[in-house]
Amino acid sequence: MDRNGASLNSFFRVKQWAIVLLPVSFLALLFFLPIFQILKEASSYSFSPVREILGNTRFWSITWFTLWQALLSTIFSIIFAFPAIYLFAKYEFKGKKIIRSLITIPFVLPTVVVGSAFTAVFMKLNLDEGSINLRHTVWAILIAHTFFNASIAIRVISTYWEGLNENPENQARVLGSSRISTFLKITLPRLSPALFSAATTIFLFCVTSFGIILILGGPKNSTIETEIWRQAIWRGDVSTASAFAVIQLIFVILLSWTLIKAEKKTSYSEELSRGKQKKPRKRTLTFHFIYLFCLFGLPVFALLERSLNTGPSGLFAFFTGLTKRTNIIPITPIASLWNSMRFALLATLIALLIGLAASTIIVHGNKKLSTFLNVSTSIPLGISAVTIGFGIFLSFSGPLADLRSSTWMIPALHALLGVPFVVRSVVPVMRRIPTLFYENSQLLGVNPIKSWFDIDLKLSFRSLLVGGGFSFAISLGEFGATSFLPRNPDTLTAPLVIYRLLSTPGQELRGQAMALSVILACITALSILFIETMRNYEKN
Amino acid sequence: MTRIPDLDNASGGIVKRYLKFPAVIIFFGVFACGSSEISDKEINGSSITLLTHDSFAVSDGLFDIFTAETGITVEQLSLGDTGQLISSSILTKENPLGDVVFGIDNTFLSRALNADIFDPYTSSRNSKLIDGLSYENSDYLTPIDYGHVCLNYWKSAFGDSLPPPSNMKDLLEPSYASSLVVQNPETSSPGLAFLLATISYFGSDWVNFWKVLNQNGVTVTSDWESSYYGDFIAGGGEKAIVVSYASSPIAELIYSDPPVEVSPTEIIEDSCFKQIEYAGILKNTKKRYEAELLIDFLLSQEFQEDIPLNMFMMPVSSEASLPNQFENYPVIATDLNAISPSEIETNRNNWTEIWTETVLR
DSSP: OOOTTOHHHHHHHHHHHHHHHHHHHHHIIIIIHHHHHHHHHHTHHHHHHHHHHHTOHHHHHHHHHHHHHHHHHHHHHHHHHHHHHHHHHHBOOTTHHHHHHHTTGGGGSOHHHHHHHHHHHHHHTTOEETTEEOTTSHHHHHHHHHHHHHHHHHHHHHHHHHTOOSHHHHHHHHTTOOHHHHIIIIIHHHHHHHHHHHHHHHHHHHHSOOHHHHHTSTTTOOOHHHHHHIIIIISOOHHHHHHHHHHHHHHHHHHHHHHHHHHHHHOOOOOOOOOOOBOOOHHHHHHHHHHHIIIIIHHHHHHHHHHSOOSTTOTTHHHHGGGSOOTTSSSOHHHHHHHHHHHHHHHHHHHHHHHHHHHHHHHHSOHHHHHHHHHHHHGGGGSOHHHHHHHHHHHOOGGGGGGGGOTTHHHHHHHHHHHHHHHHHHHHHHHHSOHHHHHHHHHTTOOHHHHIIIIIIHHTHHHHHHHHHHHHHHHHHOOSGGGGSOBOGGGOOHHHHHHHHTTSOOHHHHHHHHHHHHHHHHHHHHHHHHHHHGGGGGGO | OOOOOOGGGSTTHHHHHHHTHHHHHHHHHHHHHHHHHHHTOSSSTTEEEEEEOTTOOOOTTHHHHHHHHHSOEEEEEEOSSHHHHHHHHHHTTTSOSOSEEEEEETTTHHHHHHTTOEEOOOOGGGGGBOSSOOOTTTTSOEEEEEEEEEEEEEGGGOOSSSOOOOSGGGGGSHHHHTTEEEEOTTTOHHHHHHHHHHHHHHGGGHHHHHHHHHHTTOEEESSHHHIIIIIBGGGTOSBSEEEEETTHHHHHHHTOSSOOSSOSEEEEEEEEEEEEEEEEEETTOSOHHHHHHHHHHHTSHHHHHHHHHHHSOEEOBTTOOOOGGGTTOOOOOTTTTOOOHHHHHHHHHHHHHHHIIIIIO
8 A cells, every 4th residue: 555645654755865875885895886797797798608508498487487496386385384473473372472483493593403313303204215315306496495494484474464453254254154264365475474574584484495405405406596506617608507597586575565565555555463373272283283293293393303412422422522623624513603603693683674675765765765775685585605705706896806705694694594484574564563553643743753763663563573583593403595605614614514514524523513404493492482582572 | 745856757857867877886895995905905915815626625724824824814715616716716807806816626627728818837835746636738737736536436336246346447337327327528527527428438439338337327417516425325225336536435444434444435546547736826916926825834744634535635745654544555557548638628528418418318
């Protein structure tokens, strides 16, 4: 809906330059500038690298595969998340916060670890040979993508749903509508802004999925993302890689634009009264717990099992070993955890700041600027890590050259991936705030900045925390864009150390890699739990 | 509240918006200068940056020896795997990320040389190198360490009824091929090395060798981790033969848990491909002299003796003594399965494409 006329809008339109400068300069440096260099690379010799790959049938099959696996993964993630979405939105029960934090764990687990966990699960369930062979198939990719991304759908959609009152549903039921048709005709359309918002993030995430495609998809499945990497790193063919990057950019812009438009179109404002939350029956709760365990538990369980030492050195020997430095890695694994946490904290603060400024403009700013920011804050998620990494190498020269190896680049790039999560959680909620609120506060003569704090910030605070939680988790687990930047041995992050531990044979190293993954997962869950408790702020 | 005119509806809003870009860049330029002062890299003349791949590791304080001798401090930056290290170095040729690069191996050496990113340098310590390290244009890069990619097998999986394979031709037997796991040479460095070994070993017959392996059910993964820790017995898998390194059995012994007396794995010598890692001075460095001193240090006895237990590679200096765990490192003929770097560079993409057609399609 059109929000013109609200006093806050006119205020933000005048002041928007000051606010816009923050997200735009951030994106300009870390995203537009590098992308522009890659475009320049691809446009060499009147776009001959692009024209060359367009004429290649293999290219079209790769592009087609990339898009359909991402779309199908998105649909699967949302559908399989639905029982859990319902649980968190409609029920109040003991341990809800803890379980809500636990489901974020898959998100930070390094793909190399999850990949081997899935391989182990397939092996145990006998799904790796014979009549049902999931190994190196698209099914393995879809299952893993659902495992990784269902938590996005759960958190974004259930948080939105919690804020919907049940009046329309109750009226429909009184008028004789069945539960199913009430859900399909009333609840689902009311949820659609959040649905589209979550879908955008998951889709972009699956387009740039790298480890899962490579490890679980096996050597026969390739996507634009793995192809860019293969061309740039293995073949040293930067112009073909750039051509692929351009195609990826075009598809990502088009598809996220469509999804974001759908999100905006289905948005409407309404009175924000919290929906009622019932206490679930024991049977319902048991069913949901079993379901959640099936969705998220199996690979995590396999990981836990591997982190324990069954030998004579003691059950937790791999954990205690983390405090010692092994020869092959420059720092102790524990020190790498500390690095990861510092970077994640910094990245989250940057992402919240940039994301909040961008969301405010997206909701209140003028139409063109709103669309521009809405699309451009999200697409970095869907752009190849190689593109951003090499783009930075190509474009940062002169005074910017030292920035390439600056420690600041790590949290800054993590924040670039965190911003979309903040924006995609906050925007649908901010859009729902009735215009009346702003008009009333104007009538009462409230200062616009204060009314922004009291209305926008307070009412979207929960979703802001959801976005912040994801930024934190994504930074803790990130192994993409930052792996293309030069790094100092002292600033190695935990995912990098896990990867290094796994690159030399030996059960001790492997056990330590698993133990470090378990700790990383626990830290994530605890941090999210901490963020969850801050949700109470809103009630005051 | 005073009403303020809505400036954004005025025409040219978008144009103005884009005009702010240069301002943004200047803003960040200032930020960049600020941050470089904090890390004070360039200002101090006596520091040098060493670019490496991710597997680079040294003992604590090893570079302090260099600093004590020369007054130069060493900044280390790692940049992913070998392929990424080379691609990045080529991309940043004009404006290098560091001064010395370590970790270019013979499978990618010619790509780096063709891109003309290095300055020639011959260290005075070159005379102390072991034999069999020379190649075309060897005045550009200095060998620092070497190792081998070899087939490894899980010893207890074989016995009297089925002895372990003793050479590459044995793999043509269906029972061996079906228990073999290799890596895609288009995405994995040991995978590429093993493909090169088969090409050198079988000559023009190499495609047939892979055809038979494929028919007999060889398993292919994208990366080393998935094959070693996914399919190979070491990680709980079922495959008894894997493409790994000659030093892997030593690592299995050192990092065994619970501790074992003998390694559970063994290599098949006949299948080995030698990898030599080189260091070079980047062309556009402003610290040519310091860079030469650092290359010399990489060949020093202290550094060379530090290599085996930290990087699981072998020293190139004939003066370096080996830690006892490495004393049994296999002695492999220098010319076994050898292919020159320039031949690899000329044919690499063609070979991997034929391999992909044969094994994956």
